[in-house]
Structure formats: structure tokens, C-alpha cells
Amino acid sequence: MNHHVTPHAGEQREGTVEPVQPELQPKEIGKLRPNANPLMAHKFGADPYALVFNNRVYIYMTSDKLEYDSDGIPQKNSYSSINRITVISSEDLINWTDHGEIRVAGPQGAATWASQSWAPAAAHRKLDGQDCFFLYFANNASGIGVLSAPTPVGPWIDPIGKALVTRETPGVEDVTWLFDPAVLVDEDHQAYLYFGGGVPEGKSERPDTARVMRLGDDMISVTGKAKVIPAPFMFEDSGIHKHQHIYYYTYCSNFHEVDRAESDPPPGEIAYMTSAQPMGPWTYQGTILQNPGHFFGIGGNNHHAIFQLADEWYIAYHAQTLCQAMDIPEGYRSTHINHIQYEETTGRLKAIQADYQGVSQLHSFNPYQAISGATIGWSAGVNTLQLTSADHGLTSASDVVVSKLHGGSWIAISNVNFGEDGASGFTSLLSNQGEAATLELRLDREDGPIVGKIAIPSTSEADQWNEQSTAITGSQGNHDLYIVLQASSDHSSAVLLQEWKFERVK
Template identity: 30%
Template sequence: MWVGLAALPAPTVTLPAIAQPGPPIVQTRFTADPAPLVHDGVVYLYTSHDEDDATGFKMRDWLLYSSTDMVNWTDRGTVASLKTFPWAVQTNDAWAPQVVERGGKFYLYAPISVAGSPKNVIAVAVADKPEGPFVDVLGKPLIAAQDGFIDPTVWIDDDGQAYLYWGNPDLWYVKLNKDMTSYSGPIIKVDRILDYQEGPWFFKRDNRYYMAFASTCCSEGIGYAMSDKPTGPWTYKGPIMDHDARATGNHPGIIDYKGGSYLFGFHYELNFAVTPIHHERRSVNVAKFSYNADGTIPNLHWWDVTSAPQIEALNPYKRVEAETIAWTSRIKRNRDRSYNWAPGVTTAGDPSKGVYVTRTLDRTFIKVAGVDFGAPGANRFFATVANGAPGSAMELRLDRIDGPVIGTLQVGETGAVGQWQERATPVKGAIGTRDLYLIFRGTGDRPLLDFDHWRFAR
């Protein structure tokens, strides 16, 4: 039945890039210290997590997001926390992590603190899958407490030797053993690199070694150095991003993925959407770049002049997790590119369903970019929902928040709390490659529904 659905044209739409230069790629949480890992064709992005009410650093766990197109990011939930290390201080200090894979195992390195010491240690936890669960295998620090022992970064060289670097304001390294949970030889302090502050990111590309880092505080940009050997000496090459007064901190992560090179870092735009006062509430961002012919990295200047385009379309005919998001209504951006904070979509966890979308108030929405409906397109939409309020619905629009309506899924009451149900509705006009807006409709102050996953059918 097509009641209320007008015939809609199917204009030719090119695959969209991110809607605005430099938006944060996660809007449902404050995230920082990006640590991307490419594994089996997927970018896994590990981050630290600033609590919503943080003023200074208030960090208790580590989060994971994944993407195959660099624009739509799926929330994979909390992969580790201070509880992973029961011997650590449990109230704060879950700082910058990195995860690497070796021999089918995944190793998470993170700086934490221990009771009775003002100094940091570096811990390691191990998992069988990128999404964890990560388990503390040592029951003690990998690197003992010392001032400035934060921000670990790891690279496994072609000969199998792994190196662990870390440090603020000095840079240190050690050679890890093959088990990745112990080391051999001394801890070595590196000769000072110009403009180095913290947040090192160590990697190798085309037989050149790179050390990217947060440049001297404050404000912090992103700089880098290069070497012919994994242990230096390191030659400073300049900024990747300039020092910028809008960011008192930074932390790079650099990868190659599907033929492109990407820089991750963070800024404070979502914090300043809430208040003009600086708090440690950060937001991860990503930019695509190309290396120069000599292997050097160009100056990308700042997030407001660079971005990462969508590199492949999303298939709507297979299961798509509801927490796969290019943009949400938690943040609304108006024409002058300022932010307005609005309560809206966020994510939560369920032991049986994993991560799902919640806090879906009236007119809040999820944008999914570059959805390839093809031709003749889709004729039906399915969603798995729970905790539906009377009169709740999900409106499906294309291209814009006020774009053409292709269908409306009536949800209403869904029965017992936590009882997930699949609901369906006919759609019309879902043709070509379009941005999809899932807009929640209803009344009252309570969340309208919880939302686990969706798909279209032809």
C-alpha cells in the first residue's frame, strides 16, 4: 500500500563527501586520542573517552568505532576500561591507547595510574578479536611508573621486531619481545625532537620511519619527524597541522586504507557547542592526504580546511547496525557553521544485542551517507526496535533533513521492556545513491524507541 507516498524523481546524485569540512566523526560521545588499526579490510578506531561532565581530564574507559567508507562510523562500544586492570586507580586516567595485532591476537597498550604514585605506568591487555574483550595478562604494569610515561605507540618492523615508544615531554622506547607483553634491553631516552610534546605515533612506510606527535603545548598542533632506522636519529620535518588556539591538546594517528592516506586527531568543537569555556571534552576527526614524492607529509593546516570523503557506498540490502552514523542530531550545525547543542540520539549497550541507539526524542535523527539503493531501488524497509512509546514512528527521508519522504515506519508500543521486534513499512522513491535520514517522530519527553538495526528490500 502506497498511501501518502507521492511519486518521487530519482535525480542523479554523486557519491557525497562529508557534509561540512572537518566535522567530528563521532557525535554521540566525546572522544580523543585516536588510534586507528586496519584489519581485514576494516578501519578499527580506538579512542579514549571524555565524560560528558568533564572539566579537566575525566576518563575511565576506551571505545571502539569501525568504518569501511571513512564517513559512516559504527559504534562498537566499550572495549576496555579501568576495570580491565583491577590494580589500577579506578576513578580516572584511562588515557591514550593503541591496539596492534600480532599472530591473531590484539594487544592494547594504555597509560594508567596506580595507587600511591603520582606517576603513570603503561599497561597491556590482550584479546582474540579487535572488539575484545581485552584481558589483563600481567596483573601489573608493562612499563613501571615514571614521570611522563604516557601515550604508548607500537610498530612491528618487517624483521618481526616490535618497538614501543611513549612519553611527555621526552620520548622513550624499548624493544618488545615476540610475546608483546614483555621487553628486552634497556629503556632508552631519545634525543630531543624539535617541537615534540606528547602523543607519539610510530609507523613505517616505503622503508621510511615516521614519528608523528602532538607539537609543543600550548596550543598543540601535529608535527612529525623521519628516520632511516626504527630507533632514530629522528629529523624534524615540520607541521602536519599548525598550532591552533582552538586546541590545547592533540594526538595523531596515521594509516593507509584502500589507496588513501589518513590523519586522525582531535579538536574541541563539540565542547564549544555547549559552552565558551574550555573543558577537556574532545572530538576525534579525520582528514585524507597524499604524501609528497619524497615521502614527506604536507601541511594540512587545520580541520576546517580539510576532510575525508566517502570512499565507497553503503549497501542497504544487508543488515546495517543502527549505530552506524555519519551525523546525528545531538549536534545541529547552522549556516554560519556554528554549533547548537540539542538533546538527541546517543548509544547504549545491551548484553544480548550489543550496542544500540537510544534517546530518540521527537525530530532527532540519524544521517547515513552515500546509501546505494541502485535501480529499480528499494520497496520495503525493516527495523528492529524495542521500548516503543505510543505514537512513535520513524520517518525516512533522502538527501536532507527536509528532503523527500520515502516512507514512515509506525512503531508505537512494542510490549515488554527490552523485547526487540522487527517492524516493516513500504517505501517508494529509494533509487540511486542518496543520503538517508532516519527521523524519529512522537510526543512527550521520554525517548520514543530504542533501535538496533535496519535493512531495505527490493
């Protein structure tokens, strides 16, 4: 940590989220303790895709944002202005670090040729001995683009300066919607892109709008001709994964009101097909995840990704639980995760029970390392902000995402392992945005025992970062950690938390 850090010249603060609660009375909403779902309550995130790298899962999501009318009243999501991808990551599936947004499309984005960025997919490859990451995205339903980066969080560039898949790509001429990519890098390093959707007139039972094609060795080109995946009642949302030599193509079924046979997928459910080869032939197997309305009382579309972490298999999907809890109009989606299981003898996927409880924490949280201030298990009245240089339009690794706490708001970190001896000290990098305040470190509850406290004086220098420390007593063992901001007089205090770390007893 650095003392008295001042942002670079030309740097600006960019708010990536809207407050989900009035500042006067911060309140837990959406993700309620001890539930794991939705993954976060301080912002939305739809169409999840999972990339596992170095025992950490990165979730890439369509950046749903509240839309307002001329009177400032929230309106239904039109999806028409989404040009960014949100990224969060976790090692334990309960505590998530917000990495901010990738500026993908539009004049300030990496892909200036694109107008929108929906439904991302991510992949990792080693090329020439270097780790390379690729992000595939839909430019509405008219084509698929690709970005590349040296890390899972950027900096991202457009390596080809145009769409990767267009109407001119061989084999996609009849695809209604060129969107919703998924990517598989096989054991032989050959990569495949899956995409498509939509229902041509009169073809609800066999739309034949799903496609798969090979990616080039560079991961930023396609080779050969796209091949049809004959997915029954296909609508959108391609997914792909491999388990014990079986390839699983997963997708969302359409909502068309037609007579469905008992063997057909019901409307708006995640269905799947299997194959011994990445490009087919495919065998339809059934559905695994009912529409979100079945579990949460609010429907909408269904979108998912299946991934493996620490020898367990999971499904990420979205549902409109946060916007429902906020009592705002529909259309704003939030990502959830539940376990997925296979039948041992057949390899068939078992039906998934979506719920608020979600998954268990994989392991305890290590507080003795530099932790991003935007790492959140649960929260009340907290936003995140992305600090970004104004002299470039791309998300870079130098961007910093911070949490913004107001008087009475708090961040909770689940199952923190302080060890037998406990911690001796705590250091944080803070910027005060208002009146004097106090940062309290409490155990197990927002009003639990205080183990440390930092007095934060008022300052007129809003862009100044200060390293502030306190001694810690009484933190032995495992506890939920609460970082609570207490205002000195009223609720006008606002503090940005960039980074924090506990010190071990020596």
C-alpha cells in the same frame, strides 16, 4: 534479526553519553552536513589512534565525558575519572559505527590494577594462526598497560594482570610522563612500543623523555632497554608509521615560553623525525600540524595518529570543536580526520590543513546488509546506549550499542547505494521506550520524500525488542538516507534502534 528479543537476565542499560541537545527541539550540532569533521556529534572522543583491519578503520579514543558541579553545571574537563576507551569504526570515513566503550581501568575494568585509561594505541598480529588484537593504554602518567582480544572490539582481557611499562622498566627511569603509547608491527613481525613525555626542569629544548623499545613476540612483554628518541621540544603524544622504508616518529611539541630558533617546532604543534630504522638514529624534519587553535579558534593540547586506508594516507587528531559548538567549558575533545601527503622525491610530509570539511567518502554505503543502529553519518538529538550484562565488568563482543531517538530526532547515512531497482523492503529491530511513534525513512533531507514508514505502538515492556518491517518504494539510485522518529503527540517518545537492513528487489 530475531523477533521479540528480550535482554538476558541481569542485563542493564548503560548510558555512555549525555544528550548534546534538548529533546524538545532536536538540532544538528558539531558535525554539520556535508562536513566530515568532527567524526561524530553524539559524544566526545580524544587522543585518537587508528587500526586498519579488513579495509575498515577502527578509531580508539580517550572517553572524554562531561563533568558537572553540585548544581549540575558542566565544568572544565579534569581528566581524572576517565577509565574507558571509546571505539568507533568506518569503511568510508563518513558513516561511523559506535562500538561503545571498553571498560579498561578500575574495579569494573579489565585492568583492575589501573585507575585511568588515557591515549590508547592498538595493534594486530597473527599468533599461532589466530588474529589477535592488543590495546595499549596509559594509566595516567605512571605506566602503560596492555589488553588483548580476538577482535578489534573485544572481548578484552588483561593478559598480564599488571602494568607493561613501569618505573622499573630498563631505560625509563628519567621519563617524566610514562604515557601516550604508539605501536608499530614491522614487516618482519617485530613490534616496537613508543611512549613518554614531559619536560624536566630547565630542559624544554631537549627533554629527552621520548622512548622506544622492542615488544616481545607475544606483544604483551617488553625486551631489552628503552632507547631515547632525541625529539626537540618534546611534550607528549608519540606517533609512529612507516612509508616507503622510512620510519616517521611524530609527537607534540611543548608549550614552554623559551626562545625558539626558526628551525625549532612552535608550541603545541605536531612535529616529526625520520629514520631508516625503527629505533633510530633520528633526524628532525619539522612540523606538519599546527595547534587546533590556529584552525578552529579553540586551542588545547594536540594529539594525533597517522594511518593508511585504501591506498590513501590520513591523520586523525582531536580539537574542541564539539564542546565549542555546545557552548560548554573547555577540555572536551573530538576526533577529526584530514588527508596527509608526502613529497615524492624527499618523502617529507607536507603541512596539513585541518578543517571541518574533512575527507571525501571513500565509496557508497551498502544498505543490503545488517547495519548497527549506532551507525551514524550525521545526526540531531541522538544518543547511543551500550547494553551490557551486569554479571561481567568487561566489554564483550556480545555487548550491543544502540541509538536512542526522541521525537523529531534523526540519523543520516551518507551516500547510500540502493541500486538501479531500489529497495523493496526495510526491517529494523526496535525497542519502544515511551509513547507511540513513527519511524520514517526519508531521502536526501530530514524532510525529504518518504520511501517507507513504520508505526511503533506504545508498550509497557521496555526491555522487549521487536522486529518491524515496511515496504519501500521510490528509492532507486544513490541518496542520503534519513531515519527520522516522529512523535505521535509530544516529544516524550523514545525508541532504541538496534539494527536495520534493506531488502533488494527480487
